[in-house]
Amino acid sequence: MSDVPAFDVQAIRAQFPLLSVTAHDKPLVYLDNGATTQKPLSVLKALDDYYRQLNSNVHRGAHDLADRATRAFEASRRKVAQYVGAARDEEIVWTRGTTESINLVANSYGRNVLKAGDQIVISTLEHHANIVPWQLLCEATGAELKVIPVGDDGVLDQAAYQALLNEKVQIVAFSHVSNALGTVNPVVDMTAKAKAVGAVVLIDGAQSVAHFDVDVQAIGCDFYVFSAHKMFGPTGMGALWGRYALLEAMPPWQGGGEMIDQVSFEKTTFNVPPFRFEAGTPDISGVIGWGAAVDFMQSLDKEGMRAHEKDVLDYALAKAADCEGLKLVGESPDRAGVMSFLIDDSHPADVGTLLDRQGIAVRTGHHCTQPLMQRFGIPGTVRASFALYNTRADVDALFVGLEKVKTFL
Amino acid sequence: MIALTPSEHFLANPLGVSPTAKLLGQQLAELPDWEQRYAAVIALGDHIPPLAEGDKIDANLLHGCQATVWVVHHVDPVTGLLYFLCDSDSRIVRGLLACLLCLYNAQKPADILSIQAKPWLEEVGLVRHIASTRSNGLWAMLGKMKAVASRY
Ligand SMILES: Cc1ncc(COP(=O)(O)O)c(C=O)c1O
Numbered sequence: 397m398s399d400v401p402a403f404d405v406q407a408i409r410a411q412f413p414l415l416s417v418t419a420h421d422k423p424l425v426y427l428d429n430g431a432t433t434q435k436p437l438s439v440l441k442a443l444d445d446y447y448r449q450l451n452s453n454v455h456r457g458a459h460d461l462a463d464r465a466t467r468a469f470e471a472s473r474r475k476v477a478q479y480v481g482a483a484r485d486e487e488i489v490w491t492r493g494t495t496e497s498i499n500l501v502a503n504s505y506g507r508n509v510l511k512a513g514d515q516i517v518i519s520t521l522e523h524h525a526n527i528v529p530w531q532l533l534c535e536a537t538g539a540e541l542k543v544i545p546v547g548d549d550g551v552l553d554q555a556a557y558q559a560l561l562n563e564k565v566q567i568v569a570f571s572h573v574s575n576a577l578g579t580v581n582p583v584v585d586m587t588a589k590a591k592a593v594g595a596v597v598l599i600d601g602a603q604s605v606a607h608f609d610v611d612v613q614a615i616g617c618d619f620y621v622f623s624a625h626k627m628f629g630p631t632g633m634g635a636l637w638g639r640y641a642l643l644e645a646m647p648p649w650q651g652g653g654e655m656i657d658q659v660s661f662e663k664t665t666f667n668v669p670p671f672r673f674e675a676g677t678p679d680i681s682g683v684i685g686w687g688a689a690v691d692f693m694q695s696l697d698k699e700g701m702r703a704h705e706k707d708v709l710d711y712a713l714a715k716a717a718d719c720e721g722l723k724l725v726g727e728s729p730d731r732a733g734v735m736s737f738l739i740d741d742s743h744p745a746d747v748g749t750l751l752d753r754q755g756i757a758v759r760t761g762h763h764c765t766q767p768l769m770q771r772f773g774i775p776g777t778v779r780a781s782f783a784l785y786n787t788r789a790d791v792d793a794l795f796v797g798l799e800k801v802k803t804f805l
Numbered sequence: 806m807i808a809l810t811p812s813e814h815f816l817a818n819p820l821g822v823s824p825t826a827k828l829l830g831q832q833l834a835e836l837p838d839w840e841q842r843y844a845a846v847i848a849l850g851d852h853i854p855p856l857a858e859g860d861k862i863d864a865n866l867l868h869g870c871q872a873t874v875w876v877v878h879h880v881d882p883v884t885g886l887l888y889f890l891c892d893s894d895s896r897i898v899r900g901l902l903a904c905l906l907c908l909y910n911a912q913k914p915a916d917i918l919s920i921q922a923k924p925w926l927e928e929v930g931l932v933r934h935i936a937s938t939r940s941n942g943l944w945a946m947l948g949k950m951k952a953v954a955s956r957y
Pocket residue numbers: 430431492493494495496523525526571573574575600602603623634764
């Protein structure tokens with residue numbers, strides 16, 4: 397589109413008020429975007445406008461205000477649906493986030509379909525959110541959990557994955573982008589392999605949606621789960637995208653208002669998806685705020701954005717290669733948004749603390765991927781994670797900060 | 806190096822004897838900025854005699870902190886004083902533990918129970934400078950020392 401202005405990182409930064417705050421009296425350098433991203437003015441305004449001008453309960457309105465709130469709410473569903481390439485809006489189920497989306501699939505689809513002796517395949521790279529719900533499901537059903545190994549470079553072993561696949565495998569779940577290492581998994585190919593043995597595929601998109609366009613049709617998966625707060629939207633808001641036929645066959649998970657068709661004490665019938673899975677009053681402002689975040693993303697020069705993000709990440713990796721004592725954890729050639737590392741044998745938490753004192757926000761620890769850290773035999777890493785508003789100057793600040801850290805440890 | 810018997814190992818720990826908490830407090834409070842305070846705390850950690858490898862076992866692990874922390878103790882049968890040794894894979898945590906040792910090592914159990922750590926840590930400017938996530942190890946260690954003291 398020719399009317400989209402070329403990507404200008406300074407103009408983008410100006411839209412994120414939080415980037416101007418200080419931390420420990422230093423200008424904040426925010427490199428913890430894997431944990432959550434900051435919010436642009438348009439999202440803040442949408443949240444504010446909602447409570448000032450639109451607040452009322454959705455889908456139950458007998459009045460104009462409720463109708464308008466419902467329209468805004470459903471318009472957001474359309475935006476999010478289009479953002480990931482859903483075939484129809486009704487394939488988007490609102491949840492509290494990636495975590496709840498995975499739990500929904502495990503509890504509704506999983507419990508309905510799995511039986512003893514079946515298998516679930518996940519990967520070593522997974523966030524606890526994409527491990528624990530499957531473990532609980534295995535305990536409940538007698539199914540078995542199998543794990544795709546990862547190489548020293550942080551790349552999944554595709555041959556080992558292929559070897560794990562057989563007709564007992566009912567569900568395959570893996571991340572699009574690893575939150576701990578930044579590895580981008582070959583999701584199209586991995587999905588095709590799983591489909592070849594008839595498995596249903598869930599992809600954890602928590603770390604991908606802020607960095608590149610997702611097209612669930614092109615991937616060919618069955619479920620795609622993601623969170624608003626990792627793509628410049630509000631916290632506590634997320635979605636499950638699922639193929640409509642699958643959603644339709646799934647029983648409800650949580651019961652309550654909104655998800656029913658008819659209720660009597662003898663028999664209750666359930667609403668159609670997505671409403672069947674949206675019991676209770678939803679996070680209406682969160683939904684509307686997320687719609688604004690999608691609008692923000694869609695207004696960008698995507699190619700320019702990707703080129704900028706690649707430039708910043710490549711710049712960081714080049715600096716890392718020159719930084720004495722720095723050891724990268726995860727060296728996938730295909731990566732997004734994340735640089736995980738250790739400094740000599742310093743504890744990552746010490747590095748993080750001393751960076752924090754300098755106003756540089758990174759995350760340290762296991763990043764909710766303890767099995768992955770065990771695989772590498774380390775207590776955790778220091779993770780700098782980037783978003784579209786980060787710059788080479790942020791990277792410079794990080795490495796100046798690291799030089800100072802080294803004088804302490 | 807002459808091998809120390811386990812109890813000599815504890816007696817070789819200078820923290821709490823010299824520097825005492827009072828002296829350390831004065832030194833830390835006089836430092837002008839966070840950098841020097843952190844450097845001093847980290848350097849203090851190096852004064853803790855190393856823990857015997859055999860003591861680095863799960864039974865001696867302190868839970869509740871991001872870093873790994875081991876703690877062992879010893880009561881001198883003659884003086885009745887309570888001694889502690891500890892170690893951590895985090896240099897900052899080890900330094901903070903050393904600060905606590907200045908306050909509590911080589912003390913009577915009753916004194917360990919009565920001496921309050923928080924006002925002292927505030928006074929010397931440490932509380933303000935420790936990220937809340939990092940202070941966990943400190944409070945866990947404090948709880949451990951008080952619990953041990955209450956048994957004697
Ligand atoms: C890969 C991945 N999966 C799942 C989650 C959980 O997301 P949420 O906390 O928004 O449910 C995260 C967030 O850290 C993540 O990075």
